[in-house]
Amino acid sequence: MNTVETVLVVLMLGAVTGIAARYLRAIPLPLIQIALGALISWPRQGLHIAFDPELFLLLFIPPLLFADGWRIPKREFFKLYKPILRLALGLVLVTVLGLGWLIHWMIPTMPLTVAFALAAVVSPTDAVAVSAITRNLGMPPKTMHILEGESMLNDASGLVALKFAVAFTLTGLFSWTGVAREFAWVAVGGLAVGVGLGWGFAWLRDVVTRRVGDVAATQMVMLILLLPFAAYMLGERLGVSGILAAVAAGFATNYADLQRGDFIAERMQTAGAWAMIESAFNGAIFLLLGLQLPSILASMAGSEYPGWQLAGYVLAICAALLLLRWGWLQLAVQGSLLKAHLEGKMVRGPSRLLNLASTLAGIRGAVTLAGALSVPLVMSDGRTPFPARDLLIFLATGTIIVTLVLASVGLPLILRRLPEVADPLEAREEREARLAACRAAIASLALDPDRPEARDPDWVTQYQEAVGRLTQDYRRRIGLLGDDGEGATPEARAESPEAQRQRNERYLMELELRLACLHIERDTLYAERHAHRINDESLRSLVAELDLSEISLIKRLKVARKTAEAAPPPAAADRER
Template sequence: MHAVETVLLVLLLGALTGIVARYMRAIPLPLIQIALGALIAWPQAGLHIAFDPELFLLLFIPPLLFADGWRIPKREFFALAKPILRLALGLVLFTVLGLGYLIHWMIPEIPLTVAFALAAVVSPTDAVAVSAITRNLGMPEKTMTILEGESLLNDASGLVALKFAVVTTLTGLFSWTEVAKEFTWMAVGGLGVGALIGWGFSYARGSITRRLGDVAATQMVLLLVLLPFAAYIVGEKIGVSGILAAVAAGIATNFADLERSSYISERMQTAGTWSMVEASFNGAIFLLLGLQLPSIIGVPLHRAGHDWWILVAYVAAISFGLLLLRWIWLTLGVHGSLQRAHSQGKLAERPSHLLNLATTLAGIRGAVTLAGALSVPMLLNNGQPFPARDMLVFLATGTILFTLLTGSIGLPIILRYLPPHEESPTLREERQAREQACMAAMSRLTLGEEELQQRDPAWIAMRQEVNGHLAQEYRNRIQMLDDGSGAALSLEAQREAPEVVRQRKLRYVMEIETRIECIHAERDFYYAERQAHRINDESLRSLVSELDMQEIAMRKRLVVARRATGLPGGDTAGRH
């Protein structure tokens, strides 16, 4: 099948499975997509796609990790930096050493260096898989932040470990000093390159939009979508982690967005575009994984002398060992820092053995693991086949499926027994921010001395009437945008004297303009709260999105009202 046809088919199936998943809520969407991909590829005449790991990492991983880095709550991410780094760095090293020796002891035909390579492949959790499985299961918010932060950062440590395990297999040489230097260069360099590219793009975007406003919103969104690819390619070209570069670019861009509160069109287009990109690319990743299953599973069964049940037992043993090592590290290496974070108010949920178990099962492997396994070279330097490569790919793929299944089945059961919280910190912060934003909007309704002196009495009386009406709405905490707000003209009003009708129309225009001013006051307050770290990024996006939609509707009303009243701006108002 032609490459273009393949891409279109994969995207089509991804959309269709997303619809099917709405009717099969008991089964996670990734499992449906993997099963469908395997079903399509299983027959001899089925769809077979050559999997290029480098192309896969370039096309699918950067935008998804960029989106996760852009979306993750930065306040919680930096507040929980210690447990995140212990999982992203310490747990990977602990897993590579512990699981590597276990694999070599259990399957002696796999050399120790290849066993370390397999352990490195399965050591990093996958940000896409973790989000897809755990996001809607009721995982505590701060624990979810830790899991997302871990999966964003541990790809670099896992891929560095894989690289040196493969190099040691090829050359027989190994140096801890070289490992430390390489990892430092890849991690720090990747984060630095990504942050630099993100800030550079944000500075250029700010310079352009300060002159053009939201006129160039579509072009800015297109450039933003291309930004993670640029960060990844530049990072890989100079020898640092392209994955971390994409993550850092997303984080840097999010920080710059805090200064762009007034660009409504760009913000709404960005949100819609990234939702589509994430949905389509997530589906494509899991479908491609399923499409590889028949060929991956079939090779060891034909080439190795093992029965199928022995291979399944190997997968189960490696997966259980992987989860056991994760649980041990969480209990001994991370539990203490989580306890301190809880006592300092950074972690709402109290660490417990049940929460550790849930966090253990949430360590799901995904597309990065498959890409890493398939990136292992076919031949050694002397032309001989790479030892046990087929077995390595098979076991890595089996581990992906095992962790997906255990996470999908076990997490809902465990989370059901976690003690519920009366109100999550995020919801409490949102509620308080809404109340304070109403107060900020009400303060905007007060007329200043300059306006009282410059305006005529009729305008002041009309404005005070409007202000009183709106202030009452805020006091009652009624939604900003209502159906008619009591200002629409009735049939009786249309029979009144022309001057009375005109005054009603002018009052209506004034009320809409005042409402827009109040919306600006609320939005400015929310951005100030985020910059002061009193709400997080997720709350900011939710609250500002509501105001953006209200302002767009109000500006459309304003165009119609000005046109009906004969005031200037009836054709241009609303182009923000």
């Protein structure tokens, strides 16, 4: 099977497993994909792919990290930079040193420098795996932001540590000063390359779209999709972190997008394109991991270590990783999280359950596998095999599998026990923003007496009628938005709990009716198309408007239902009345 056929098969299997996961909700999608990859490659005539770590990192990691950098809320990221940096830098250093010595003590035949290399390989968490496992489990948003920020930044620190551990093994030379200097150059240089390329692209895009408008939306989306690859390749060519360059390019592009509110077609096409790429590439990564699993196991079949001993090594390494992570969260991160909670930056303060969930969320994934397979085959002389390379790859792969399984099983059990916040900060902020937008729209409807049309009484009459209808609709929306929480009027806040409950029920009923009406509208539009009363283009345009309205209604409905569930039951006296 040639490369093109292999890529098509992997993408097809990624889509099929994504559909299958809808019916197998008890099993996380990454585990299904790993198992399927291992199954189809296990027979001697199965699908076998020669894994090139550099090509793997170039094709799959940059777009996914770019998307994470583009999506992650920047305000929360910078507010929580202290715990993120302590995890991304401090925890990696502690893991490399502590776990490296433990591995060397546990496996004396593995040289200390190779043990440090293995510890460096398994030290970074994986942004793709973290998002894939925790996305729909109800992880508190701020904790999720910390985990995403950690996994985006610790790739650079882990790979730099791996680079120096391998270099020390090959040459026997090591310098702490050189390590610090190299890390600063790799990290700062990678961020600078990404930011520079992102802002440069944003400037060029503004120049073009200022002339042609939204007509070039499709071409701009294509260039945005190529941007993470350009950032990664330029960073690697300059000797800095291509991974951080891709993340920083996503950051910069998202900031530039804040000034492009008028380009609706480009924004919607970009969102759809990234959703498809993330789904396809996430599936491909875990499928490729599964495809490599049989060959990695086969490489250890004739080794000096029995199977039970290898399994024990993997479990011991995973236990040490979890203990180091749990201890570091307790000692170095809990203080920052508590301070952030007291300052109002986090809804929940640190707790034992949340700390345990953050510990299990330290999932290893694609970067760990690529780092392990990037270890050279031979020493500097070109003849001597690199010591314990097969064992290093096997232990790294086992660590990926075990951390994925532990997170898949443990996180749902833990997160289910965390208390839910009925009205989180993001929901209140969103409601206030909607209120501000409605009030600004009403204010903009005031008639300017200096307009030439204002001298025509007929035009003024028509304008006032249109303004009246629009104002009524906006005031109705303001009333709905103000029915809840801080947006309520003083009279509403002074109501009895029973009156508030009845208003919440009316609000919830109106939202449900609006949603039902949207479904009726959509069915009617499709019926009109079946009757050939409208064409396909009109159908797509009208349905897109309804889809956007439905998304907004569903979000408001979720918040309203959470508020209704969290409301206390009416008192006995209220029920009697």
